[in-house]
Amino acid sequence: MTRKSIHRRTFLRGLGAAVALPFLDSMVPAFASTVKTPVRMGFVYVPNGMDFRNWTLDYEGPLNKLSKIMSPLEPFKQDITVLSNLTHNNGRALLDGPGDHGRCCGSYLTGVQPRKSAVDIKCGISMDQLVANEIGKETRFPSLELGMEDARQAGDCDSGYSCAYTNNLAWRSETQPLPPVLDPRAMFERLFGADAGLTPEARARRDKFRRSVLDFVASDTRKLQSDLGPTDRRKLDEYLSSIREVELQIERAEKDNARIDPKMEKPYGVPPDFAEHFKLMTNMLTIALQADLSRVFTFLVTREGSSRPYREIGIPDGHHPLTHHRNDPALMDKVTQINIYQMQQFAGWVEKLKSIKEGDGSLLDNSMIIYGAGLGDGNRHNHEDLPTILAGRGGGYIKSGRRIAYRRETPMTNLHLSMMDRMGVHADHFGDSSGRLDGLNLA
């Protein structure tokens, strides 16, 4: 099932109305032989590392007993792969001193060491964006960025690192992070349109106007740019490229006249309850993946270094202060509880993805979703053996249900390269990669 399928489009036009998704699914078998199911790729990032006492497995090979923190995934252990010993050398200090939270998040998908600066930010293009640049033209949104925690509003973020590093996972360029959408309503409107009330004609006219406005400002900008200094010109370059992106979105939406009916009520505001919020965000994400609105996503569950308390499970202390527990077992247990609670939400989503049939398998089978953290142990701030779980089979390529322990110092970017391969985006190397990961391509 892809949106490019001419059959479906004709079909939808004939119907002349929004079509519910389950109906689309029922069409799939008829075309399954001719249309290749896309593979989806995404990252679910949790902050402050894990309590390693309750994270690591002490065996390799087929998954048997899961660790305490992984236990919510017990029912789906045939669908996940636990990857160990992956390292982000560029998250380490490397002479830049303190700031592991800022660095580990900035380097997580970019594989480069972020520049230590509160203002003059420089990171690298993130691997999800490399993929989005390549395959994003086939979907309405090249990539989706989600999050759940509002950025800190005042003060410094981490030891001289700009908040841009801890608030974002996806980087469109070295200097341009892509901020996550936090509000479920904003997410809903982005995916399914804020224009529910508009007739097709009105929408077409609106898009036409939008394009003429964008034309106007783009040409204005180019005139303006011609006599600016390099720094100012760079600012306006960002502005121009963002305009182009919006133009492309309009174009893509026009080509495909079908509106996705998400079959859910438009959410209002941010639910105060963590689980509720997580569920809302992932529900919409599921629909977006299912309807092939996008194949690439990053989900920054809470910002790196987050000090969110978890009252939902009776923990009034902030997450980050708790991770510096000084080996006090009571505090360490609270960290574990937070780790488990977050994993429970993820497991709930995995269950949902698995329940959605797609071709011969499930939406989960056709996905590669990394659940991971940018620090190993939150107290030690180490950057080796980063907690990494791969959910899904990447379209039937990954032999899941195992733990694979790589040799130490194996770059995390090797995983990125292997995932990019699966997404059909081939690069010789990425960040500090030293090759591809063994064991991920065994059908």
Next chain:
Amino acid sequence: MQFPISKPPVGVIFDSAMGDRIDDALALALLYGLDGKNEARVVSLSVSRTNLASAAFCEAVGKFYAGAVSGAFNSAGRALPVGLSLPARGHKPDEDTPMLTVPLSKKKPDGTLVYNHGIHQLNDTAEVAPLLRNACTAQHDQNAIVILTGPATNLVALLDLPGAREVVAAKVRLLAIAAHDTAMKADLTAVRRIFKEWPTPIVVAGTELGDALPYPAASIEKDFEWNPNHPVVDAYRAYKAMPYDAPTGSMAPVLYAIRPKEGYFKLSDPGTITVSDDGRIAFATDAAGKHRTLTLDPEQKDRVIKTYTEIASLKPVVRAPRFPRPKADAVKPDPSKPEPPKPEEK
């Protein structure tokens, strides 16, 4: 705004074929001795011998000095593992040798091992190329040296890592090689590529130098009396029937690279080195060359041997951790886990 910070001691990356030659073990003892004197920091250990025991021995020596010395097991706030190269496709791993197995299996009266190490399977070791590159990235510019005493296999793997060449050029100021014929011969392609492509100056100590400076068996007998258990001494005794004087080829590059201005050896003019098919090196003077050789200065012979024995037999230096764990009684540290990391040297 940061204060101008004084540079830490030079970072040493030590790559050997530990297990083949006893002077590799002596070189490691010399290196840790200099580390203890704050003249160097061991920042990476790796072996090109495809044998788990080779890596395990390195780690055991490291741990012997660590907890006391910053060393590879504590440098830059983290525990770097030992790198190990894998046998080429279709090749068998290298065999255990007594200098490895004897110390590694030495037991205390209660039956536990004398020398701790955490290397029991392949995954306990590190991928060599990223390990070497990562060790370099944590060093100040031109403040690292690489010591090679075995085949050049691992260094070539490092050069082939995308971007690593630039890292090496920026961070490393010298590659010092102990050119043992057998090691050169073991991977001719690799060593020839190193002489052609390695981006920094190279200094080479030929086999003759090590033969001319034997390590006195007497030092093994008396200088290490401060501890009945020393992994290098146990290796020495297991390597050959005592008493014997071992050649010290692998020690020269360590001593020269860390104390280049001491005049221990004769340093040639710049030139170019080539390697013949039987693993012997040939040197040709060339003002534009990046290679030099180290040869014996007969007048310095006694001084060098004295320096070798004095420093190699130094006790581990206990440096108090900057941040002692408070409440040590709350949770007993897990002995199987590496020591808590130490912050970067300022």
Next chain:
Amino acid sequence: MASGGLNVSLFLTPASLQENREGWDKIVQKIRSGEMPPKGMPRPTPDQVVALSNFIQSEFARADRNVKPDPGRVTARRLNRVEYSNTIRDLLGVDFHADRDFPTDDSGYGFDNIGDVLTISPILMEKYVAAAERIAARAIGADPLPKPAEVQYHSKDKQIRRPDLSTVEATHRIDFDGEYIIKIGLPGERGADAKPVTFNLWMDGTVIHTMQVETKPSKLVYFDPYSEEEFKLILPEGDHVFRAGFVNDDFVKGLSTKDAYNNKKNKFINMIGFVGPFPANVEKASRKRIMVCDPNSGQACVDRILSTLARRAYRRPVQKNEVTALAKFVTLAKAEHLSTEQGVQLAVEAMLVSPHFLFRIERDPADVTRVHRVSDFDLASRLSYFLWSSMPDEQLLGLAENGTLHDAKVLDTQVRRMLSDSRSAALAGNFAGQWLELRNLEGMKLDPQKFPEWGPELRESMMTETRMFFEHLLRENRPLVEFLDANYTFLNERLAKHYGIAGVKGEEFRRVELATDQRGGILGHASVLTVSSYPTRTSPVIRGKYILQNILNTPPPPPPPDVPALDEEAVGNAGSMRQQLEKHRENAICASCHNRMDPLGFGLENYDAIGRWRTKDGKFAIDSSGTLPNGKSFTTPREMRLILKDNLPEFARCLIDKMLTYSLGRGLERYDRRSIDDIEHRLAASDYKFQDLVLEIVRSLPFQYRHGESVAAPTAITKRIPQ
């Protein structure tokens, strides 16, 4: 030798005064504060310290005389969320909350208006386009309203938050400006003699409706007593936080928590609903303002409408060809069979997405290296975004057109006028909100078990106190020292009760003279004391750091890696926090910074994590004494305040640094030091008056001048290796 990471060998030559100026600055600072030389070493006499620092200052000044003054350069700055909202308000009269719609602006140097960090992402662009459509439509109101719809928020669906027992809160998006019916669900009943209670509805923290609600049984026979209240309000489009609650509800205080939602025992709120939009029968002020003539009267009027608006939107005169380009949108709309007004609406949309609106770009002269005065129009924007976080008004634009704005007298008059204008509240909200970290107050999630009093009402009261205090000092041109110690503050009943001060009745804030020395100045404000605490308790370390960073301008360096963020988290069982911290300071490395931080924090230990006065923490008596590295010691918050008052020059400098950064939208550089020194000297001469600080900043070189940027890209100096 290395002390605290300082390589002293670099400071042994006279030339180092120039080469390592920042290092020398730190050295002088440490000697002055008494941190250097370390304990046990011979100490210089106070006279020697003054002589040394004077000598070094004069050496710096001597070197500076030989260097051409550099006003620096500000990168093209896009409007941040606050500036965007305010500009929309002042340009079009439309109430729009960019902070709820747009992604967060990144901050640098502690402020979110720094040109270098404000980026544009595709998602922000999407938001700009969508916002422009809605704002233009709302401003002109040429589009018909959709059919009314109803949205309800129920406690049973977990859609409402309960900040306290008698209050509910829901975030709701009003989709269109218009009139709405608000419904409030009130289940339960109280006793037969229960009094009516005052009900308030707040929108975004402001009361928008008040009424009395009956709480005694209705005499109707219900199994489930329930009533509903309904009223109509005109509401602005956008996301709003609506809060409905009973105020001064003494009944609930006598109720046990488990009975709070028992409908036999209590009457409470469990639903808030909205029905709408209905057309409001008032002509929009915004529309009147835009349509300066009848757009249907012909092209000339359309051009006039557009050029009038564009001049204000772009904050400068517009060219004829710019108006022509905008007028094309009217033609385009008409071609789609829309009205001229709808065409104007489309042109407004285009203006709002234009880089001329979204960015503040100052143009370089032909010779880019030449230091030059910014144009009067740029100066008008610099002023208005500094003092108002918004666009220049007609008077500023008019003076810029005359070319007289930069005249020193005119400028001073304008600054005074702007400060007395209500828009200067933006300085309190944005400058003080970030300088004093008050913006974090909203995100503070205090432990409800330990602090059941914590809720939006208390939070907003805290915020209001500090805001009013700041505005008072500013508008009345009070001396800066009152930030550190003042014998008055601003309170309402809620906060006065919190402080244990009697005799303040009602919701209104007013100036209250302080009868005791428990509080005085911002370090006794509950807002400041709360943002510098943990959710469960106080943190002397955070508070100490807060004072060093925001008051004394000597932020401590971040802790070295792998030092746990102190053992504070384990406090309570093993001994008092003070004992634990003292143990921590036995470690020399920790001590070097904590000797500075902790005593200051201890001085505030008499205030709990939400700023209440206390004399005990759990079972431990509070000991708020401390000794600073310079040997001065204190035993009460009051005595610490007096010591801080001695540091007035440091505090003034802190404020100058922060405010100059904020006013320029860039980080301060070495060459700004002269301007900062100048400002400080003049302020010292005028008793450190607050308005004078603002005036001196506006008069300063970096505020009025700039240099361009050469075409060659600035070379990045980096020790990083290429990837």
